[in-house]
Amino acid sequence: MDLERPLPTPITPECRPYWDGAREGKLMITKCRACGKPFMYPRVSCPFCASRDIGWVQASGRGRLYSFEIAHQILNKAFKVKTPVVLAMVELEEGPRLLSNLVGIAPDPKQIRCDMPVEVCFEKLTDEISLPMFRPAGGAR
Numbered sequence: 707m708d709l710e711r712p713l714p715t716p717i718t719p720e721c722r723p724y725w726d727g728a729r730e731g732k733l734m735i736t737k738c739r740a741c742g743k744p745f746m747y748p749r750v751s752c753p754f755c756a757s758r759d760i761g762w763v764q765a766s767g768r769g770r771l772y773s774f775e776i777a778h779q780i781l782n783k784a785f786k787v788k789t790p791v792v793l794a795m796v797e798l799e800e801g802p803r804l805l806s807n808l809v810g811i812a813p814d815p816k817q818i819r820c821d822m823p824v825e826v827c828f829e830k831l832t833d834e835i836s837l838p839m840f841r842p843a844g845g846a847r
């Protein structure tokens with residue numbers, strides 16, 4: 707199999723549930739059990755109250771495009787992705803922001819706008835690794 711991008715290596719226990727969830731088609735985020743606030747990326751302590759009582763919850767997968775960039779050239783030769791590619795910062799309806807890709811839409815700045823509703827989808831790279839991506843909400847499943 708020709709991989710188009712380097713594979714993530716989920717080696718720490720703090721991030722394992724994220725990748726296990728993605729493999730099962732679930733977007734998992736961390737949530738503090740002490741103050742109740744969700745956050746990403748995974749950490750051993752809450753960025754809001756410093757509690758170490760952290761759990762995982764399944765996010766709805768819905769959010770809005772917070773910001774984006776259309777990359778027409780990938781300078782890192784390890785990434786053999788087809789360009790142009792849309793780099794997307796997505797704000798989940800739960801609050802945390804994730805850096806991902808926007809897919810399922812032409813990489814045309816006339817079609818992509820900040821604050822557009824998006825939903826998660828998954829790109830299976832291997833049996834172990836699936837990447838959460840986002841597409842315009844309401845697209846074909």
Ligand SMILES: [Zn+2]
Nearest residue numbers: 738741752755
């Ligand atoms: Zn907290």
